[in-house]
Amino acid sequence: MSDDHDESSALGRIETEVALLMRFGEATRRATGTAEHRVLDRAAYVILRHLADAGPQNVSALAARLNLDGSTVTRQVSALQRDGLITRTPDPSDGRGTVISPTPAGLQRMAAVQAARTRLYGDMLADWSPEDRSTLAALLGRLNQALINRNRPR
Amino acid sequence: MSDDHDESSALGRIETEVALLMRFGEATRRATGTAEHRVLDRAAYVILRHLADAGPQNVSALAARLNLDGSTVTRQVSALQRDGLITRTPDPSDGRGTVISPTPAGLQRMAAVQAARTRLYGDMLADWSPEDRSTLAALLGRLNQALINRNRPR
């Protein structure tokens, strides 16, 4: 085992903090916008964001991109459709496929949740310097990229 | 390096990256230590860590600390007991209470998962500078602290 004791403590701390973040993030999500209008669950939110970001696409593409099983995406999409947040249209170039598009309502709902969360972060990080915020955003981005690269090294 | 920029963009990016991290973190957990010996789920892992860290304690204390419902912790603890990872002993000073202690096997299992994850991070962050790792760890720590403070603003 090659143990770089100095660095492994940083790694250990990262591991700890990510685990904690997962726990608290879950609680926060549950608390962010309860009651009122039915909250978007984690997957629904990322689906809408991805649609808004990368344009209409089919279930398989979404599943691949979000690291989810196709059946999960199917059900999420069905729920989103039931709530009028996305529409399904037959893929004109492939009779098997369905193209998922966000509706205006879906985009709006997504934006509202996004804004609420951003506001929440602004609130929590009120006393952070702009540099620290920026650095955190950048490092998290790199961390996620590293995660993605590891899960799909192709 | 123009950081004299609208701060909300950093907040937005943080929001985005945290959401992504939640998604990928889930996948990572599922992949970390599959098959072989039954993985520790998120809650079980934090419970064991907390026990190792803060010593034996009762269900209510764990639930409060981990932001979980008491019933959830009860069930998690039952599962951990079934697997021989913790022991329950009656609280000598309170007939209603039960003190939860990690067993050697529990500590060892927890340490194994922890080591595997830390190794994984070391792997993924292989090309990061020690400074960046350290900074990420520190900023995540502050982020979690901010989350905790928000959830318990007493």
Add this chain to the structure above:
DNA sequence: CTCAGATAGCTGTATCATACAGGTACTTAT
């Protein structure tokens, strides 16, 4: 053109984490 194999999406079923409500046993204050 026809048929075999691949692919897209859906459905059935299972698991797991979690919450809330209600019950039982014990403790504490009056």
Add this chain to the structure above:
DNA sequence: ATAAGTACCTGTATGATACAGCTATCTGAG
């Protein structure tokens, strides 16, 4: 000694997810 509070457990519900199997469709070889 009784009422109120507390600790934990159990019943039940929800929601996210996976895997396996199904149907409809597409594509390519003959």
